[in-house]
Structure formats: structure tokens, C-alpha cells
Amino acid sequence: MTESVLNQHSLDEINEWLGRYPPEQKQSAVLAALRVAQHQNDGYLTTELMDACAEVLDMPKIAVYEVASFYSMYETKPCGRHNIAICTNISCMLMGSDTIVNHVEKKYGIKLGESTADGKIFLKVEEECLAACAGGPMMQVDHVYHTDLTPEKVDEILDALD
Amino acid sequence: MSDDDINLTVDGQPLTAKRGQMLIEVTDAAGIDIPRFCYHKKLSVAANCRMCLVEVEKAPKPLPACATPVMPDMVVKTRSKLALEAQQGTMEFLLINHPLDCPICDQGGECELQDVAMGYGGSASQYTEGKRVVMDKYIGPLIATEMTRCIHCTRCVRFGEEIAGVRELGATGRGENVRIGTYIEKSVASEVSGNVIDICPVGALTARPSRYSARSWELQQAPAVAPHDSLGSNIFVHLDNGKVNRVVPRENEAINEVWISDRDRFSYQGLHSADRLTTPRIRQNGELVDCDWDTALQAAVDALRSGAGKGSLGVLASAHSTLEELYMAQKLARALGTDDIDHRLAQTDFSADASSPAMPWLGMSINDLESLDAALVVGSNIRKELPIAALRLRKSALNGGRISFVNPLDFPMHFDASVALSPRYDRLADELCRIAVAAEADLGKLRGLPSLEPDDRHRQIAAELRDAERASLMLGSLAVNHPAFATLAALAEAIATKVNATLSYLPSLGNSAGAWLAGVVPHRRAGGSALGSAGRHAGDMLNQSLNTYLLHGVELEFDAANAAGAMQAVAGAEQVICVSAFDSESIRQYATVVLPAAAFTESYGTYVNATGHWQSNRGLVEPPGQARPAWKIYRVLADLLELQDIAYTSPEQITREVQSQCANIELNNLTSGSAQTDYQSIDYGDALLRVGEIPIHRVDPLVRRSVPLQKSNDGKQAFASMRHSELQRHNINDGDQIVVVQNGSRVTLPVKLDDAVPENCVWIPGGLTETAALGPLCAAVEIQRS
Numbered sequence: 001m002t003e004s005v006l007n008q009h010s011l012d013e014i015n016e017w018l019g020r021y022p023p024e025q026k027q028s029a030v031l032a033a034l035r036v037a038q039h040q041n042d043g044y045l046t047t048e049l050m051d052a053c054a055e056v057l058d059m060p061k062i063a064v065y066e067v068a069s070f071y072s073m074y075e076t077k078p079c080g081r082h083n084i085a086i087c088t089n090i091s092c093m094l095m096g097s098d099t100i101v102n103h104v105e106k107k108y109g110i111k112l113g114e115s116t117a118d119g120k121i122f123l124k125v126e127e128e129c130l131a132a133c134a135g136g137p138m139m140q141v142d143h144v145y146h147t148d149l150t151p152e153k154v155d156e157i158l159d160a161l162d
Numbered sequence: 163m164s165d166d167d168i169n170l171t172v173d174g175q176p177l178t179a180k181r182g183q184m185l186i187e188v189t190d191a192a193g194i195d196i197p198r199f200c201y202h203k204k205l206s207v208a209a210n211c212r213m214c215l216v217e218v219e220k221a222p223k224p225l226p227a228c229a230t231p232v233m234p235d236m237v238v239k240t241r242s243k244l245a246l247e248a249q250q251g252t253m254e255f256l257l258i259n260h261p262l263d264c265p266i267c268d269q270g271g272e273c274e275l276q277d278v279a280m281g282y283g284g285s286a287s288q289y290t291e292g293k294r295v296v297m298d299k300y301i302g303p304l305i306a307t308e309m310t311r312c313i314h315c316t317r318c319v320r321f322g323e324e325i326a327g328v329r330e331l332g333a334t335g336r337g338e339n340v341r342i343g344t345y346i347e348k349s350v351a352s353e354v355s356g357n358v359i360d361i362c363p364v365g366a367l368t369a370r371p372s373r374y375s376a377r378s379w380e381l382q383q384a385p386a387v388a389p390h391d392s393l394g395s396n397i398f399v400h401l402d403n404g405k406v407n408r409v410v411p412r413e414n415e416a417i418n419e420v421w422i423s424d425r426d427r428f429s430y431q432g433l434h435s436a437d438r439l440t441t442p443r444i445r446q447n448g449e450l451v452d453c454d455w456d457t458a459l460q461a462a463v464d465a466l467r468s469g470a471g472k473g474s475l476g477v478l479a480s481a482h483s484t485l486e487e488l489y490m491a492q493k494l495a496r497a498l499g500t501d502d503i504d505h506r507l508a509q510t511d512f513s514a515d516a517s518s519p520a521m522p523w524l525g526m527s528i529n530d531l532e533s534l535d536a537a538l539v540v541g542s543n544i545r546k547e548l549p550i551a552a553l554r555l556r557k558s559a560l561n562g563g564r565i566s567f568v569n570p571l572d573f574p575m576h577f578d579a580s581v582a583l584s585p586r587y588d589r590l591a592d593e594l595c596r597i598a599v600a601a602e603a604d605l606g607k608l609r610g611l612p613s614l615e616p617d618d619r620h621r622q623i624a625a626e627l628r629d630a631e632r633a634s635l636m637l638g639s640l641a642v643n644h645p646a647f648a649t650l651a652a653l654a655e656a657i658a659t660k661v662n663a664t665l666s667y668l669p670s671l672g673n674s675a676g677a678w679l680a681g682v683v684p685h686r687r688a689g690g691s692a693l694g695s696a697g698r699h700a701g702d703m704l705n706q707s708l709n710t711y712l713l714h715g716v717e718l719e720f721d722a723a724n725a726a727g728a729m730q731a732v733a734g735a736e737q738v739i740c741v742s743a744f745d746s747e748s749i750r751q752y753a754t755v756v757l758p759a760a761a762f763t764e765s766y767g768t769y770v771n772a773t774g775h776w777q778s779n780r781g782l783v784e785p786p787g788q789a790r791p792a793w794k795i796y797r798v799l800a801d802l803l804e805l806q807d808i809a810y811t812s813p814e815q816i817t818r819e820v821q822s823q824c825a826n827i828e829l830n831n832l833t834s835g836s837a838q839t840d841y842q843s844i845d846y847g848d849a850l851l852r853v854g855e856i857p858i859h860r861v862d863p864l865v866r867r868s869v870p871l872q873k874s875n876d877g878k879q880a881f882a883s884m885r886h887s888e889l890q891r892h893n894i895n896d897g898d899q900i901v902v903v904q905n906g907s908r909v910t911l912p913v914k915l916d917d918a919v920p921e922n923c924v925w926i927p928g929g930l931t932e933t934a935a936l937g938p939l940c941a942a943v944e945i946q947r948s
């Protein structure tokens with residue numbers, strides 16, 4: 001066996017997930033495994049990482065590619081390590097998400113879908129409703145929801161990132 | 163009418179159907195056309211294209227006929243206003259992103275999208291926005307992709323998952339961005355991959371070798387039988403102005419259903435090889451030179467006479483030849499007084515000949531392969547040897563059949579094996595013996611039985627075979643060509659008898675069964691009757707030089723069990739007559755007379771498949787240059803030799819003659835009598851063992867010359883493969899070049915890591931230019947870093 005590109009920490013975590021499903025249903029853990037793999041790699045998946053997940057989960061590689069390319073929470077191209085997703089769906093839009101988007105784009109000099117040159121910030125393209133409509137406009141920064149945004153509040157949150 | 167039958171009305175026509183059937187199956191059977199894209203009768207129902215919408219009374223909206231089960235007294239309208247509007251709407255949606263590039267599309271003229279658009283679509287689109295474009299990835303030399311044309315029916319994806327058993331194509335992305343493909347750039351590896359070309363309803367997947375070479379409506383279609391494996395898959399040959407342009411499957415539920423292997427589909431490319439022999443040739447002053455037929459025939463006659471006169475004429479005919487050719491070669495040999503004739507070039511142990519069946523065969527129908535409760539496959543890479551039979555076996559496995567293997571390599575299969583044993587090749591018999599012991603088989607016929615203890619795996623195999631209602635024990639070519647074949651056969655028979663399983667042979671070449679029937683063996687006449695004293699078998703004929711050889715369709719450097727030794731033997735002969743469709747380096751070395759023969763599709767000929775089913779091909783195209791059908795060549799030779807009873811005027815006459823000789827043949831793989839077999843313990847001890855097979859695309863001269871097949875994934879075989887621990891032991895890495903020394907011959911090969919290879923083994927296939935110098939497929943070798 002050649003060594004997996006998944007590190008031990010990731011493998012342990014995936015195995016922990018695998019424990020929750022029947023042994024013949026390993027593929028149930030694919031979403032979790034991809035999330036772990038993406039986390040290990042600073043926010044995006046490579047073909048090698050997806051192949052390694054396929055191996056661990058006993059799935060055809062293409063089936064893993066299908067999942068990874070379907071869900072918007074996985075990035076399959078290199079991107080900045082902080083993932084910023086500003087909801088632009090109807091409730092947030094009515095509450096002024098355009099202002100937030102404009103502000104952030106100007107702040108970093110990049111458009112939605114792009115990353116900053118220093119590899120720190122990635123602005124996710126056109127995020128849909130994240131089910132926090134009551135607190136719109138809202139955004140998700142890495143794993144954390146931030147609601148009732150104003151440009152000032154956004155600055156505060158983003159400037160605190162390392 | 164049983165409880166299961168129900169009545170319904172479609173377009174005013176009363177129909178009966180079985181409960182649980184989908185509407186589209188019923189209308190298809192009744193000849194009522196419903197347009198469809200995603201539905202395919204051999205695949206699961208996806209119901210994603212919505213093209214098959216029809217009106218069902220009492221249903222509030224149109225329903226997809228492919229996913230609507232029939233109901234009692236259902237009233238269906240396939241051409242009502244509602245249905246037509248639904249179909250038209252779907253069609254318009256499907257064409258939104260389709261490039262409508264029919265004039266430059268290979269599928270044009272045989273495109274389901276084109277046909278359905280003509281029949282059910284509108285004449286103009288309301289859509290004026292930009293269309294989606296998909297960049298193509300190279301997926302190998304066999305299939306050309308133009309994924310912008312794809313309509314996402316997912317037939318190709320379902321084919322991979324459900325039929326071929328390898329998921330290589332998938333639907334990645336989402337919504338507008340969904341695309342069908344491999345996601346990464348990679349050659350597809352399935353041995354039946356070409357079938358996606360046929361099932362793709364549009365021009366997204368087309369045959370790469372024949373791309374842009376003809377329009378489908380200009381091609382003529384002729385039925386034929388594929389000659390490369392012992393299934394005899396039914397095909398259509400498509401001809402373009404007297405030239406074979408492509409090959410597609412011909413449906414036959416009893417044999418290949420609607421599929422064919424890539425080998426059967428793309429081998430025809432070899433027909434147009436520069437290696438085709440177009441003139442007779444003879445050797446003059448050491449050089450092969452072109453000559454006329456009279457000169458060559460006379461030289462052949464002289465050679466045959468002198469060889470036979472000296473009692474030293476050997477005939478070797480390859481089992482990919484037609485029954486008529488094989489029979490004529492045999493008749494000629496026997497009329498000249500020799501029984502030194504054989505087709506089993508790859509075999510090494512002939513000691514079971516005296517008790518061998520008249521025709522080793524499958525022992526059951528091909529359909530039976532898909533309803534086995536248990537099977538033990540011994541010595542066969544069945545997936546690559548008999549790709550379509552393997553698809554049937556896979557169905558057994560998916561239905562819960564317990565399929566186990568005893569193979570010299572843990573061949574990757576497209577289903578889960580129950581138990582897969584992969585001993586070192588020399589110990590194959592020991593492993594089978596353990597299973598026999600576990601099954602408590604009667605091993606009384608084996609002398610010198612070692613005492614071997616079964617473990618749980620052997621016991622599991624034995625128990626599964628015993629408990630199965632329908633079980634089979636299959637011997638493949640790696641068993642038949644094993645140095646201890648007689649032992650393997652005796653063990654297999656003992657087990658099969660004990661557990662009440664069918665003993666099956668999996669003949670590898672296209673007409674292996676036909677060669678047995680035609681008497682191309684040293685110990686049996688045509689029709690299978692045994693000879694009082696047997697002639698020399700292939701092994702003996704190639705062990706030392708005979709005076710004269712007649713080689714029919716043979717390429718010794720690839721076909722012979724010991725390629726290096728065989729080349730030497732033939733080089734030492736006085737006269738070597740080669741009847742062949744193809745020139746080769748080795749023919750140029752050893753032939754003294756070359757008689758150019760017609761190849762597949764160029765002459766009439768019969769193939770007998772593994773179930774004993776006879777199928778004949780017509781001659782469809784002219785042989786090139788002065789090449790002639792081989793049966794005619796033998797006929798003329800017989801005339802010149804003034805032999806009796808051999809003046810046929812048509813090849814069908816020959817077929818009928820063999821048929822009458824085979825009239826009373828009884829197909830039975832079990833041996834009769836109480837003859838004892840010595841238990842042969844082949845054991846190379848601590849030596850590093852070279853083991854190999856003849857790879858899928860190297861089995862006969864025609865496939866060897868199909869460039870696309872050679873370039874495909876399965877065509878790349880020149881490696882020395884070893885498991886990880888073996889690489890470590892020899893301190894080498896994946897990708898290194900190493901020198902393999904076998905019996906004094908040295909060959910340099912790249913190393914490949916493959917953990918399916920057993921310990922202390924190096925897997926090096928035969929049948930390859932790169933490995934021909936090495937010799938036997940089972941031998942001690944040394945490896946050195948180069």
C-alpha cells in the first residue's frame with residue numbers, strides 16, 4: 001500500500017465518521033470525508049485527495065468527483081484559505097446584501113469567485129440561502145455564521161482573520 | 163390469462179401485459195413507437211429525459227412511459243394533443259444546449275436525437291440565448307467524445323455501473339454545469355467500453371477509429387460472427403465500398419445480448435495493416451521473394467512430399483482459423499500420412515490427451531452463466547479472455563451467486579468474489595487439491611497425492627459449491643496451459659463430480675472448439691473419434707526440429723508456449739510452409755514458402771463456440787492482392803498432391819462433411835474409465851517465478867495488428883509487475899527499468915507495482931514483442947537492475 005495523501009489526523013476523523021454507518025455503507029461518510037480532506041488542504045480539494053477518499057470509502061473515484069463537484073461547499077480548484085460566502089438570495093438581497101458584496105469586493109480588490117493574491121481570502125461565488133434569513137444580510141466565514149451585517153461589522157470580522 | 167396478466171388500451175388498441183411491466187416495454191412489444199432517450203431495455207430506469215411523456219386517462223398530467231407501471235384497464239394515448247405537446251416541449255428543451263452540428267457529426271443519419279427531433283420536435287426554437295459548450299477530455303483511442311452534444315441521458319453512466327461493472331464515466335457538476343465525463347483526463351479501461359458508443363443516443367460518444375471516414379447511410383451492413391473468443395458474439399460488419407469500415411453488435415439474446423467486447427469491435431482495424439500478405443513468396447538464396455502462385459504451390463507440394471516421405475511433417479494450425487480451414491489442413495496432413503497435427507500451441511502438459519473430451523466445452527448454455535448459485539473459476543482471467551461471458555457471470559454474482567477464483571494473480575474483477583485464492587502459479591494444483599480435500603472428493607484416480615490440509619477458505623469454496631443448486635467448476639486457459647494440466651483436470655473433475663457441479667472449459671481462442679471437432683489434434687480424428695496411436699503434439703513438434711512444418715495462421719513468437727524454443731525448432735527445419743494472412747518478422751526469418759490467405763470477413767468460414775454452437779460467416783470483402791481463401795489453397799494443394807476425396811467445389815461442402823462426421827459426437831467434459839493420473843507437483847521452490855498470460859489484445863494475428871486496441875489501456879502490457887514487498891526485497895521502484903533473465907535470454911522491462919501478484923513472483927505477459935525472447939510463461943527468472 002502506498003501512503004495516503006490524507007494525514008493521520010484526517011484519516012482518524014474519517015474513520016470516526018465511518019463508525020457511524022454500517023460497514024457495507026461506507027459511502028455514507030463521503031460528505032464528511034470530503035470536508036475533512038478539504039480542511040486538511042486549507043480549503044480546497046485536489047484530485048489526489050478525492051482519490052484518497054475514494055480509496056478509504058471503497059467508492060469509484062468518479063463517484064467521489066461527482067459529489068465534490070455537485071455540492072457548493074467543496075472547492076475543487078485552489079483558492080484562498082478563508083472561505084467567505086455572502087448570501088445573495090432573496091431575503092438577504094432585500095436587506096442589502098449588494099452593499100455587503102460591493103464592500104468586500106472593494107476591500108480586497110477581487111470579484112466574487114476570486115481569491116486574494118496572498119492566498120488569504122476567497123470570496124465564494126453567488127452563495128444561495130443559508131437559512132439564516134431572519135438575520136439578513138448574512139455571511140458565512142469558514143464555518144461561522146455572521147448575521148445583521150453592516151460594512152463596519154464586516155470589516156471587524158474580516159480584519160480579525162489571521 | 164394468469165393473475166399476473168392485465169388488460170390496457172393504448173391508442174385504442176387493446177393490449178395485455180404483465181403486472182409490474184413499464185408501459186414502454188408493453189408498447190415496444192406491440193410496435194407502438196414512443197420517443198425516448200434515457201430508457202434502454204438493458205439498463206435501469208432513470209426517467210430523466212422526459213421524452214417519453216404520454217397521456218394516461220385519469221392522470222392529471224402526462225406520465226413518462228418508461229417509469230409508469232402498467233395498471234389494469236389503463237387507457238393510454240401516445241399521440242393525443244396533450245402527449246404531443248409534452249413531447250414537443252421536451253424536445254425543445256433538450257435542443258436548447260445541443261449544438262445542432264449534424265452535418266459534421268458522425269452520428270448523423272443514425273442519431274436518436276435527430277430522428278426524434280424530426281418525428282416529434284418543432285421546426286424552430288424560441289431560444290435565442292447562448293448555448294453551453296463543454297470542453298472535451300481525451301478518454302482513449304477507442305471512443306471519441308464531443309460532450310457539447312450530450313443530452314445527459316446517463317445511459318453511458320448506467321452502462322458502466324450496471325453492465326460493465328466499472329464506473330468510469332459520471333455526471334459531475336450541477337444544474338447548468340453538469341457534464342458527463344471522466345472528470346479527469348484518463349483512458350477508460352473497461353474491456354467492453356465501446357458499447358457506450360451504441361447506446362449514446364446522440365453523437366457525444368462515437369467510434370474514434372472510424373470517425374469522419376464514412377456516412378452511416380452509405381455503409382452496407384452484413385451479419386457476421388466475431389472470431390476472437392469462444393463465445394462467437396454476433397456482429398454486423400459495416401462496409402464502405404468493399405472495405406470494412408466498422409463493426410457493431412448484432413443482438414442475440416442467447417450469446418452476446420446487445421453487447422460486444424472492444425476486441426470484437428475494433429479488431430477489424432488490423433485488416434488494413436501494412437503487414438497483409440498480398441503475394442505468394444518463396445525463399446531463394448536465403449531471401450524471401452515474391453513469386454506467382456504456381457511456383458509457390460509447387461514449392462509447397464515438394465516440401466510436403468519430402469517432409470511426409472521422411473516421416474517428419476508437422477502441422478500446426480491456430481485455433482482462430484475457420485472450421486473449414488482447420489479441417490482441410492487436417493485432412494491434408496492425414497492424407498499425407500501424418501498425425502503430427504495440433505492447434506494447442508500454448509499448452510505444455512499433454513499427458514491427459516488419452517482421456518481428454520472430444521471437445522472441451524462450456525458444459526452449459528451461455529444464458530446459464532447468469533444464473534449460477536456458485537462457481538469456481540480455475541486459471542482464467544475470464545474478464546479479459548471472455549469479456550461477454552464475464553458479464554453474464556457478473557449477473558450471477560450480483561444475484562447472490564458465490565463466485566470464487568483460484569488464479570495465479572488476483573485479477574481485478576467487476577464483481578466481488580466470494581473467495582479469491584491467488585497462489586503462485588506453480589502451486590495452482592495444490593490449492594485446488596486443498597479444495598478437493600475440503601469437498602471430500604474421491605481422489606482415487608490420482609497417484610502420489612501429497613497430503614495437504616485445507617483451511618477455511620478452501621472449506622468455504624467447497625461448501626458453497628456443494629450447497630448450490632446450479633454450480634460450475636471452470637477451467638480456463640491458465641489451467642489448460644499449466645505444466646500440471648492433467649492434475650488440475652483430474653482434481654477439477656473429482657470436485658465437480660463430488661459436489662454435483664458442471665465441469666466447464668473456457669476455451670480461449672475464437673475457434674478452439676472447432677479445432678477439436680476438425681481433428682486438429684494428434685490423437686483424434688475429425689468428429690472426435692480416438693486414434694489407435696497418437697501423433698506428435700504441439701509440444702513435441704516444437705521441442706526439436708522436424709524436417710517440414712506447415713504453419714497455418716500461426717505466429718510462433720506469440721502463440722507458442724515456449725516462444726523462444728519454438729522459434730529455434732522451426733529455424734532448424736528444412737522447409738517451413740506458412741499459410742497466413744499476415745507477414746511478420748518471424749515469418750521472414752523461418753518461412754521457405756509463404757501462401758497468402760484471406761483473413762476474417764474475406765472468406766466463408768464457420769466458428770464453433772464454447773457451447774458447440776456453429777455459426778458461419780460469408781465472405782464480405784475481397785482478400786487483398788493475390789491472397790486467397792485458405793480452404794481453396796488446401797484444395798489446390800490436395801489436387802497437386804493427387805490426394806483422394808478432397809476436391810470440394812464450395813466451402814459449404816466442407817462444412818457439411820464435418821457436420822456429418824460430428825453427427826454422433828457426445829459433448830461431455832467428464833472422462834470415462836479409471837485411468838490413473840500422476841499428481842504432478844510443480845514447484846520452483848525459492849526461485850523467483852515468472853508468470854504471465856496472453857493478454858486480451860494479443861490472442862491472434864488480427865487483434866495484434868489493430869493499432870487502436872494496442873494503444874488502449876488493455877493493450878499496454880509490457881511490464882514486469884511485482885507486489886510492494888517484492889519491489890522492496892529487490893530494492894527497485896515502480897517505473898524502474900529492470901533486466902529479466904530467463905533461461906539465458908535477457909529482456910529489459912519497466913517495473914510496475916501490482917499487489918495482485920503473489921509473493922516471489924514477477925508477472926510478465928507473453929504474446930508480446932517485448933517478451934517473446936523469454937520463453938515459457940512459467941519459469942524461474944532472475945532480475946537485475948539495469
Ligand code: SF4
Binds near residue numbers: 342361363366367
Ligand atoms: S454521453 Fe451520450 S449516453 Fe452519455 S449521457 Fe450524454 S447523451 Fe447520454
Ligand code: FES
Binds near residue numbers: 091092129
Ligand atoms: S436568503 Fe440569505 S440566508 Fe436565506
Ligand code: FES
Binds near residue numbers: 197200201210226
Ligand atoms: S425515456 Fe422515459 S424519461 Fe427518458
